[in-house]
Amino acid sequence: MSDSAEQRPAKRPRTNASNAVPSPGDPWLDDGNIILQAESTQFRVVRSILSASSSVFGDMFSFPQPENENLVYGCPVVHVSDTAEDLHHVLKALYCFVDNEPLPLVVIAAFLRLGRKYNIQQLYSEALKRLEFEFPSTFEEYDRSSGSFTLIDVQDVGHDASLFAVINLARENDILHILPAAFYIACTCLNGKEFIEAMESLEAPTHELSVFDQRVVIKGWHSIVEKQAKTTFRWLVREDIFAPICTTDDCTNGRKDILIFMWFPKPDCMGLTPWLSWWNANCCNACIRKSKGLHDSGRRKIWEELPLFFGLPGWEELTKKK
Template identity: 45%
Template sequence: MSDSPPPAKRQRPDDQEIVRSEVWYDDGSVVLQASATQFRVHWSVLSSHSSFFRDMQGLSQPQDEPKVEGCPIVELPDSAQDVETVLKALYNPFLFAKKSLPLSVIASHIRLGRKYDMKEFLQTMVQRLADEHPQTLEEYGILIDLLAVVRENNLFALLPSAYLRVMLSSTQYKPIF
């Protein structure tokens, strides 16, 4: 990424200022624009993860199309936050190694992974969601065992807390233990 400060903001025809994201590579070959935010990235990186961008890269561009520093601009109808989240992960796969990811990050990858045919990202996030959000009571394991121990031993004062933990674990996307 560039260490140089971004140039002055430009105006869009609808008077919305265009800003550069921190995802801006000086040697990038394409500028993605989501809302009023631009991201300069590499076609090779996009196309290695997405058949959508791979196919788009092969399309010829009219000569009179606007460019940024010689790079074609691809306008995306997605939120700038979703695009930035996914691009950061494309350039830093260690982000997936984090033990816990916010639901907004998982959702961004699922939305754009499905839309732009980013199979590996989509599969990774769907699996992560499934791992953190079991589909059957048996998969909750220790929580069900906790309820059984509390009930079997007449520890009724602990029942509300134990039930609350089971309920919360079914609505949160991070492990409770």
């Protein structure tokens, strides 16, 4: 071996997360009697509260502990395969959860994943309740919704990224009955080129739709725009239906103005849009009554078929799993 090789310094040994010195996480309770370790973070909690909240933890703790077990601060250490972030959100909620406050999506995702894995029904149900509130599966609930996030805090990541993350969560956790409303909102917010640009601007992988679901949204958009002309907005394109009650040019021109505003230079996805007051302008009362009735029945028709536009089973099949 050459002198230069002999003088070469020894390589530094590799380290990884599994060899890292554990650090205390939040919660770390002084009166805790068990430690959960996720990745390189440890959480000191009370065994009885975990057992009462989770049948899985309860069963786990019922087994006798090895006599030669290493203790940390006098507590046994249980290693779990979850991320430290997910475990942090779930444990914090078990000790100091505040109901009805908007929750970030990362918290809701943790509730779903760990709530299902450890059978923490309280947190799983809480996450599901919020998702079902934002993305209803009945026409009446959809009509009562505000159209913006209420029980989910989207300030950190924005509306569009949060919407895509919800779709991913629904796929991951098999909560398919919220997908029709989520896909429809994606269609109304993002049309054509804007949708592609929004996808390209996303940074976090959890907020990026799969290629499959990108196609689902784009195909759904085209299907709804085509269908709404024959249902919800039939009153805009079929003048013959007004012939028995009205033949004035004012009403005809008023409907043409609405048609041009909404569909040119490109149409919007508005199959579920409720009647807007400005559509009353330049139309007689008889035409307004007729148009409103057609519009409402068209919206209901779009809702009935909504899952089908996105390649999903019908509402009856989707809601069986609720």
